[in-house]
Amino acid sequence: MKKTLTTLLLASVSITRALAAQPQDLQGEEAKMALTQYETRISANANDLEALKSAGIILHQLNRGHADPQQVSKAEGYLKKAKDLQANDQETAAWLGSLTTMKALFETDPGQQSFYVKLGTRMLDKAIHKAPDNLVVRLTRAYNSLELPPFLKRTKFAVEDFKHYLKLCESQNCPQPYVVDATSKLTTAEKILADNL
């Protein structure tokens, strides 16, 4: 009984912390717990914009390393709905673009793979065009461009976006771990770009 109470208490603390953090920062069990909460909210109100966007972002992040077709499809549904509800939200557009490129992983036909990569990166580029100084949009395209194979010629955008992000952070209060990681990833991207020139 005591153990059950402790577990419940810990879970409650974790959920509270999870919901307080940015959805893209959540990992592992915290992310899954937060996702459950957001999905419960979506079940209650299919137009809950914050829940839709957050659930889509969490699923995006959970699938970055090892993508699952069903989860990616579910995330796409959430983000598309969120975008329908708030068409001018470029952060949602960027997350949706990045998620769309993941769909190429589930295809065996090179034409279909190419379609999803082009479609997704085009969404990302449009989001950047409309919100060039949005930190989330910049980082979303930066990480996406870095994670795509170099032959797709997107690494130059990773360099551009990490640089722009770090420049913006000089006058804004960016989280220190973000700045450290962006600096490190910028070096990686620059090396890949140099190797492929």
Place this chain on the structure above:
Amino acid sequence: MKRRDALKSMLALGALSLGSCSGINFRIDSDGNIAEVELPEEFTEVDHFQVTHALRDGHRFTIPEPSMRKDVVIVGGGISGLTALKNLADYDVLLVEKEHEVGGNSRRRKANGIYYPLGALLSQGPIAPFTEFFNGLAIPFEPLNEKPMSYHIQGRAIPEPLESGWRQLPLSTEARASFSRLSDDLAALAKPSDGIFFPRTDNKTAIKALDRLTFKQYLAQKNYAPEAEQFMRLILSSRLGEQGDDVSAWVALYILSTLKQPAFTLPGGHGVIAEKLREQGLRRKADAIMTGFTMINMENKANDKVWITGVDADGALQTIEASCAVLAAPKVYAKHAVRDLAKERPGLYDRFHYNAYLVAQVELAKPVADSFETISASHFSRFTVAADWLKSNRSTDGSSHLTVYVPYPGVPGRMALYGESAARLAKTIVNDLYEIMPKSRGAIRSIYLHRWGHPMVSCAPGMEQLCATAKEPFGRIAFAHSDSFGISGLYSAVWSGMEASADARILLEEQEA
């Protein structure tokens, strides 16, 4: 005297050039002399280049208002355009082709029960990532397991000079050793894991390094014997239409490394693939293809539409309005036909060079070839292919067929080809064959000369970036140049068609949204 009779007289006298009339058939007697000249049924069968050459030379056409509307128009019915058609069949799509049939450089004909190629014929089969594509079309690739190539040098035909055959080459010990080293080097470059054989390798670093050099610069580093260098240049001229000194070393070595890969062909070459794609396209949409339409202008309009204007089969100008277009034709055509493209991409299109081939179809009374492909070190007839080397593609009456390819590199070469006396060319090829394949003496029945346009692109170093830039969509126009890998090849054509159709789908779906 009727015009046809006058032309025949001129041909017999050797006074008519190949550029005057494409496709000329010479009957050959048993002594190797021209016995009769036959003009093609249709003078326009192959040569629809009059309109495109007028465009190249700056002729301004009047653009009429659109008389037809489509979701997407594909210009060019080669393998890249037909692949785009396959992927865009769910839309209101129209493919227009300047010839009277689709296939582009992948077409074939049949004579005496033997299919023979008009253009492309060699590949590495249904390799990844295109396995699903080719299997889905049920393409019957046939491996060339036995004697795919002979090298005719100093009066002898040496089978497989890059395999065990190098030991038999009538050359010095040093030169033979150089062939052996070349064989090892090309085998290393052909390795899927760390070679340069796109699309199976991820070794981009090595590819990039080679793409910074010309082939000539590469050769200067390697110190092969002159005889081995000559062999490489012959292979390149047979595949590229030129000897390759100034092309990207990557392109040159990519082509050479295919000699160390399993080789495949089809009865009559890649025409089989074009025919299957055509059948599939028409099955899904019976009116999806319009032939005899030579596009002369393509332009983005302010209303998010594209106008595609061409000369139709009746010689009338017609404009089609579409939500987007796919241009599946060579980059040199895009440069002249797409309004403002060359201005927006200054200098880009001048970096690509095109080479012409003379192609001769030779009918024989009996088989005379000792291998599928014969490369000659010293003859005008540079390489010869025996279509009936495949057991599935043989005549029932014992006759045989050879296709002879003669490269005419660059613009001066092309002009020389147009100015050549057709009768002299035919006679030269007959005499060459007598020397290269002595069994052909007295066996040649006819020789049909046609030319293969100028589809073979050669790219200078840095071609990867050049090709990538050239295939970027321009407004609502996507590009499916079949030479997007830097060479005009099967996989490049398929991949370009796939990519351009992806671009077109995005344009269409965004517009719908």
